[in-house]
Amino acid sequence: MLTKHTCKNGLRIVLEQIPSVRSVSMGIWVLTGSRNESKELNGISHFLEHMFFKGTKTRSAQDIAEAFDSIGGQVNAFTSKEYTCYYARVMDTHKEYAFDILADMFFNSTFDGKEMQREKKVIYEEIKMYEDTPDDIVHDLLARASFGEHPLGYPILGTEEQLASFDEETLRAYIKKHYIPENIVISVAGNVDSSFLTFVEDLFGSFQYDNHETPIEKPTFIGNQIQRSKDTEQAHICLGYNGFSVDDAQIYSMIVMNNVLGGNMSSRLFQEVREKQGLAYSVFSYHTSYLDSGLLTIYAGTGKEQLSHLRETIQNTVQTFVEKGITEKELNNSKEQLKGSLMLSLESTNNRMSRNGKNELLLQRHRTLDEMIQEIDTVSDSSVQDVIDFVFKHDYSTAIIAPEHT
Structure with a gap:
């Protein structure tokens, strides 16, 4: 309760x-x-x-x-x-x-x-x-x-x-x-x-400081590229795409989409980059929601001589994603995985404390487990495609750390 x-x-x-x-x-x-x-x-x-x-x-x-x-x-x-x-x-x-x-x-x-x-x-x-x-x-x-x-x-x-x-x-x-x-x-x-x-x-309940109202400024996604040279064995690359805020109506469709793209071992990126081409040990994507914006990140690390091939493979995977969308199997598997992860997380008092704290702090509301499952169940292939179109049909940002001669 x-x-x-x-x-x-x-x-x-x-x-x-x-x-x-x-x-x-x-x-x-x-x-x-x-x-x-x-x-x-x-x-x-x-x-x-x-x-x-x-x-x-x-x-x-x-x-x-x-x-x-x-x-x-x-x-x-x-x-x-x-x-x-x-x-x-x-x-x-x-x-x-x-x-x-x-x-x-x-x-x-x-x-x-x-x-x-x-x-x-x-x-x-x-x-x-x-x-x-x-x-x-x-x-x-x-x-x-x-x-x-x-x-x-x-x-x-x-x-x-x-x-x-x-x-x-x-x-x-x-x-x-x-x-x-x-x-x-x-x-x-x-x-x-x-x-x-x-x-x-x-x-x-009784302490008080003066309330200095400090409104936050909404960021503009600018899609720049930053590259840093560093003496490393691997080259590391991140691609960033404009995402969704914590209270956006499309947030569950975004979570489902990210799961299919790079959120687990059966994802498109993991299967293509690691399993089929052996280009990286670590490759994944994740979505970060802020109060008024969001950022979808794709990360991978590879040998310095393979960076161009890795980047091309990621971009081709994303392009196929944009053109063909997700399959019914991917949609259903992703939704079931999210529901399972949600239920398992509720077995920890620390996870429940964190979930309640963040929900109150950022959203001022608390959904029941049944309500969240219902939200996940309402995600459709068309709502995921809407998210794909919003995220990937615009400019993206790039960050690379690699040896100087790469």
């Missing part, structure tokens, strides 16, 4: 009771990420996420880590383009203790100067590690090729130069502007009852 409650300060709580389990997953979801940053502040959302773990007025960073380890719990956080999440998963007997620590981190982090300098070094290393992983960073290059100077084109980690400028005052100003109650959803799923709502509201 899903319960939704809005506190007097505007903060929302969603709680799903699952009496058959003994765990509780909890997350603090904040509607801010790298998209909400200026160029000068790029990377601050991710840096702030790190700093919430570095000590409060009464707990050191080690105390926070030991507190969760001592109860066999898990605690972590992540930053995306549009939201940040701080979450924990614990046994039901420790839910109040765990959530109290999350609240302490959220409200009472000290942002100590020495801890900030130490954590900046950690993120510098994270950036270097990312730079050494071309099959990851090529996706960041694709975002820049697709959206240019729009914040959706910024890297989530920022740069060393930008990180160096952040101090306590910068962090607290960013919190006051973006960590306002209206931008926050507390999502809880597991063996809890409605009394836990009161516990959460007591901690989060």
Whole structure:
């Protein structure tokens, strides 16, 4: 059973009771990420996420880590383009203790100067590690090729130069502007009852920052190409196509289409690029939905001498897709796979917490399992063809990381 409650300060709580389990997953979801940053502040959302773990007025960073380890719990956080999440998963007997620590981190982090300098070094290393992983960073290059100077084109980690400028005052100003109650959803799923709502509201229901309304600018898909030379064994390529926002009526048709194109081992791209031609070990496609836009990405990595052949094969596969559409077998298989994946995902309290948190944060609504299955069932070959025509009959963006002489 899903319960939704809005506190007097505007903060929302969603709680799903699952009496058959003994765990509780909890997350603090904040509607801010790298998209909400200026160029000068790029990377601050991710840096702030790190700093919430570095000590409060009464707990050191080690105390926070030991507190969760001592109860066999898990605690972590992540930053995306549009939201940040701080979450924990614990046994039901420790839910109040765990959530109290999350609240302490959220409200009472000290942002100590020495801890900030130490954590900046950690993120510098994270950036270097990312730079050494071309099959990851090529996706960041694709975002820049697709959206240019729009914040959706910024890297989530920022740069060393930008990180160096952040101090306590910068962090607290960013919190006051973006960590306002209206931008926050507390999502809880597991063996809890409605009394836990009161516990959460007591901690989060009365704080207030001034609501600085900061409207986001819709990006324009620009379809550029970016190529970077790097001493790698493989060449890595991403192709990007204009996609759909999270609440677009065609989103389920898009998901079905992506599944057929490159979403699994039976997909067109996997079968053609890997199984038939042996051009790549890794080849796939995925669709990313934002509040007002989306991006379909095709990725593959291959030996440097095969890059041209790989790109041509991908483009030919897409062209056949445009001209002939999908088969009835592909349509039915894709829909059944999506329904199966959806049902299996609901067996995890963490997945349910995440689904509820994102739905409330981005959509302000929650579909039942039956409603979602019905949405998938209504996808037809003609609705998928409409998506194919929208996505592939326009310009696309390209990002390539390859050795210099390729």
